[in-house]
Amino acid sequence: MHRVVKRRQFLVNLTQAVGTSMLLNTPILSSAQPVHDSYAAPTVGEVMDLILKTIPGAPFPKTVDTLKSGMASQPVTGIVTTMFATAEVIEKTAAAGANFIIAHEPTFYNHLDETDWLKNDPVVTYKQNLLAKHGIAVWRFHDYWHSHRPDGIATGMLSALDWAKYSSPENALLLTMPATPLHQLIRHVKQKLDIKQVRVVGDKNQVCQRVLLLPGAAGGRNQIKAIAAARPDVVLCGEASEWETPEYIRDARQQGQKISLVVLGHIMSEAAGMEWLVTWLKPKVPGINVTYIPSGNLFSYE
Numbered sequence: 155m156h157r158v159v160k161r162r163q164f165l166v167n168l169t170q171a172v173g174t175s176m177l178l179n180t181p182i183l184s185s186a187q188p189v190h191d192s193y194a195a196p197t198v199g200e201v202m203d204l205i206l207k208t209i210p211g212a213p214f215p216k217t218v219d220t221l222k223s224g225m226a227s228q229p230v231t232g233i234v235t236t237m238f239a240t241a242e243v244i245e246k247t248a249a250a251g252a253n254f255i256i257a258h259e260p261t262f263y264n265h266l267d268e269t270d271w272l273k274n275d276p277v278v279t280y281k282q283n284l285l286a287k288h289g290i291a292v293w294r295f296h297d298y299w300h301s302h303r304p305d306g307i308a309t310g311m312l313s314a315l316d317w318a319k320y321s322s323p324e325n326a327l328l329l330t331m332p333a334t335p336l337h338q339l340i341r342h343v344k345q346k347l348d349i350k351q352v353r354v355v356g357d358k359n360q361v362c363q364r365v366l367l368l369p370g371a372a373g374g375r376n377q378i379k380a381i382a383a384a385r386p387d388v389v390l391c392g393e394a395s396e397w398e399t400p401e402y403i404r405d406a407r408q409q410g411q412k413i414s415l416v417v418l419g420h421i422m423s424e425a426a427g428m429e430w431l432v433t434w435l436k437p438k439v440p441g442i443n444v445t446y447i448p449s450g451n452l453f454s455y456e
Contacts, residue, residue, distance in 0.1 A: 196439065198254050198291045199226030201233070204438055209298045217297045222261040223282070224291025230254045230442055235431045237421050238449040239292045241281055246447050248288035255292045258299065258307070258428050267294070299427065310430030311369055311423070315346050320365075327367040328384050336360045336388055336414055343390065349422045351455050355403045356414025362387040369423040374398025381413075388414045392423035421451050 196204075198221070206212040222239070232252025236243050239257040247255055260267050262278060272278045285292065299306040308326050312318040320329040337358040344352065366386035368377055370393075377399045381389055394400055394417055403415040429446045436444045 195229040195231065195442065197226060198224060198228050198230055198293070201230055201254065201439060201442075202226065202293060205295075205435070206298065209301050210303060211301065212298060214297060214301075218260075218266060219294045219297050220267075222257075222267050222292040222294060223285040224253070224289065226291075228253065228289065228291060230439075232443045232445070233435070233439065235295075235428045235435070235444070235446050236449050237425050237428055240449050241284060243447050243449050244281070244284050244288065244290060247290060250443075250445065250447075252443065252445070253288070253290050255290060256295045256428075256431065257292055258294070258296055258424060260294065261292050295431070299431070305427075306431060306434065307369055307424050307427030308367070310427030311347075311367065313430055314426035315343065325384070327369075328386070329365040329367065331363055331365055333361050333363050336362050336416075339365070339388065339390075340416060343416070343418065347418070347422050347426060349418055350451065352419070353417040354414065355400050356388070356407060356416075358414075360387065360412060360414055362414070364388075365390065368392065369418075369427070371420050374402075378402050387412060388416060390416045390418055390423075392418055392420040419451060419453075421449065425449075 230253065232247075232250060233254045233256060234243070234247045234250065234252050235256045237258050239255045239261045243255065243257075247253070261281070262269050262272070269278055269282075304326055309318075312321060312326065317329055317331070320331045322328045322330065335358070336354075336356065339362060340352060340354070340358065343349065364384070364386045366380065366384045366389045368380060368389060368391040372380070372391075374395050375398075377389070377391060377394060381399075381402070389399075389403070391399065394415070400415060400417075403413060406413050425448060429448075432444050432446045
């Protein structure tokens with residue numbers, strides 16, 4: 155051990171004296187391994203900070219994007235991106251040797267992940283204990299990912315659909331496409347986004363060119379405002395309250411407007427954006443394995 159330390163010190167001294175380039179060109183020494191410190195994995199907080207540096211205006215004074223479990227100080231062994239940190243995703247994360255989940259949606263069944271009203275609930279307790287058992291940190295990445303430029307969810311969705319070429323520079327989610335019957339658009343979307351079933355208000359034979367994408371659940375007021383501004387032939391949304399946007403579309407059609415609505419489902423309308431996060435994040439955290447684990451669509455259909 156003493157001889158190894160002395161040899162390392164010799165190499166350091168020699169590097170300082172003659173310069174690195176001469177050392178590497180010296181036949182006897184060129185095969186020596188470079189002298190460097192041991193790799194230190196980044197902490198959860200350091201990865202979060204790295205990501206936030208790319209988000210305009212971050213950190214936000216008010217956001218739902220907080221740690222739901224774990225600690226910012228824990229070293230990262232691997233990162234998993236997903237839509238929901240379900241119990242199944244947690245188990246798969248642990249099996250993969252990862253300890254940091256970046257999820258787009260809540261972990262504890264409400265927007266703010268408040269658990270006071272679910273104190274001692276067996277389902278919540280089970281999930282909390284599961285996270286603690288495996289030492290997994292969960293960070294919600296919703297507001298920040300949508301605030302990234304370009305919007306991370308929209309970018310992933312357009313990439314999965316191969317529709318980026320139709321996107322408007324002013325509004326990435328407003329597309330001008332070759333004239334296509336609605337039923338063909340629906341078939342394409344179901345295949346590309348792995349959606350089993352959609353709900354439609356309108357005419358499936360309608361020819362569409364102007365397509366408005368509204369992934370997730372923006373809420374009826376925001377959806378209706380976006381529709382009124384864009385005047386699309388068809389709206390593809392994640393989810394909609396039945397008494398809001400669908401009823402607006404029904405009355406618009408009764409008025410004579412050529413417009414249809416396709417409800418894709420919240421999870422699968424945004425999942426491609428969390429899968430694309432892997433591609434975006436990997437180069438920023440060299441040495442850390444980053445993978446996507448789908449939480450999937452939980453519904454079955456009769």
